[in-house]
Amino acid sequence: MAELNIGQHCQVEHCRQRDSKTGETASKRRKGAKNSETAAKVALMKLKMHADGDKSLPQAERIYFQVFFPKGSKEKSRPMFFCQRWSIGKVIDAAASLASLRNDNNKSTAQKLRLCHVTSGEALPLDHILETWIAKEDCPLHNGGNIILEYLNDEEQFLKNIDSYLE
Numbered sequence: 001m002a003e004l005n006i007g008q009h010c011q012v013e014h015c016r017q018r019d020s021k022t023g024e025t026a027s028k029r030r031k032g033a034k035n036s037e038t039a040a041k042v043a044l045m046k047l048k049m050h051a052d053g054d055k056s057l058p059q060a061e062r063i064y065f066q067v068f069f070p071k072g073s074k075e076k077s078r079p080m081f082f083c084q085r086w087s088i089g090k091v092i093d094a095a096a097s098l099a100s101l102r103n104d105n106n107k108s109t110a111q112k113l114r115l116c117h118v119t120s121g122e123a124l125p126l127d128h129i130l131e132t133w134i135a136k137e138d139c140p141l142h143n144g145g146n147i148i149l150e151y152l153n154d155e156e157q158f159l160k161n162i163d164s165y166l167e
Helices: 006-016 036-050 088-099 130-135
Strands: 062-068 077-083 111-117 145-153
Touching (some): 036 062, 036 077, 062 130, 077 088, 088 111, 088 130
Parallel strands (some): 062 145
Antiparallel strands (some): 062 077, 111 145
């Protein structure tokens, strides 16, 4: 009488199991997120794992972004987190410090480091609070979303060619 290796048999049967709804075998089914909301949550979790920021900030007050750096920087982008109660100016100072970027915003130079909205390209006002941009109904910033740091002249209020940062 031949011996049957139960472990091997169960493994083979497991691989052959079919999805009751689609009839596909387990290996052919779609893997990954089932919808965009789940995909966004997974992306935020991955961002949180690698983000730089002030570690003393309470978790509940942190807002996470993939920060894209000015053109010509050594790095293209880096995940970072900031306090939702900080002004945009303080967010810029913190991001510049973490990324070792030149920040002459307190001097009267031709170009200043500005935080720009990834969809509209708008340079965010320095005195606005980060959480007001998260709560905006039209064109908000999203926890886990992208933002752009760039050097702009005082008269420039919008970035041109936003897509070139994200490529």
